[in-house]
Amino acid sequence: MNSKSWLTALSEHGYRLTEARRAVVAIIHSSQRALTPLEVYDSARLAYPELGLVSVYRTLEKLEELNLIQRVHQPAGCQAFISSAEGHKHLLLCKRCGQVTFFEGDDLEPLIKSISRRTNYAISEHWLQLFGLCENCQKSGS
Amino acid sequence: MNSKSWLTALSEHGYRLTEARRAVVAIIHSSQRALTPLEVYDSARLAYPELGLVSVYRTLEKLEELNLIQRVHQPAGCQAFISSAEGHKHLLLCKRCGQVTFFEGDDLEPLIKSISRRTNYAISEHWLQLFGLCENCQKSGS
């Protein structure tokens, strides 16, 4: 999924393709780690200085609505966004550099069924997130 | 773990036992669902009207520091707190009434080891949270 297809998706949902949106899409689409609205704003303004922070919020809102990005929850805060993976994937976050890696977690079904039986809950969603150090950060010491 | 032991814990860590703290502890300790600072404030003021919102924030901060409460992350927001379970437990949340149930998730180890092998991450923490409908809310229709 390249950055152009995000623009196409926006367009197909009746949203106009503006400079502000292109700038925001370019930044968040190419990031390997989750970015806050302010970080997107600061990075995107390097290429498009007229950009307003409000447009960043509004564009992130639309990208999230189209499932192109998703919010990342971390101990330090829950305002950051990253490109969504296709299909149902879970997140693995590097505690040092913030890099986000997706992984499949299908093996969860038996656990969920067992919890469901034990608690009598009808379970419809799950969040699984792992934290650790990526290969690079392990190498480069603490 | 009763509410008195939270007060003891606060006291043992050098914090004074004040009316404001007692009021906050009483409310959050007895809640079955996660409460935001504002919800704690509103509930606690019924018993102790002089309470200030600032003291709610400050008390929640200390309770979290002592691991007596923990922040609950939800699609709707991440500002709410619930009593912590003892030992390593995961959360199961009712999407309708908000009730929080803890469960053990030890069966996760094999999955985590496999992801670790596949991604070369050194995984040190995990978050697992399930969402669904509790028994009561299933009964009482949508």
Next chain:
DNA sequence: TTCCTATTGAAAATCTTTTTCAATTATAAA
């Protein structure tokens, strides 16, 4: 009971996010 200092609540400050609004601009239609 006294004294010291942690704690308090009110107000102000700070941050983040949302709303308002007049000007601009993307896009469909002519």
Next chain:
DNA sequence: TTTATAATTGAAAAAGATTTTCAATAGGAA
């Protein structure tokens, strides 16, 4: 192309949430 129009913009204001400041108060050790 040009035109018309409605979506979008950025700035400013508003709204919310959280933190800081500060003088007054009250917990608890002596």
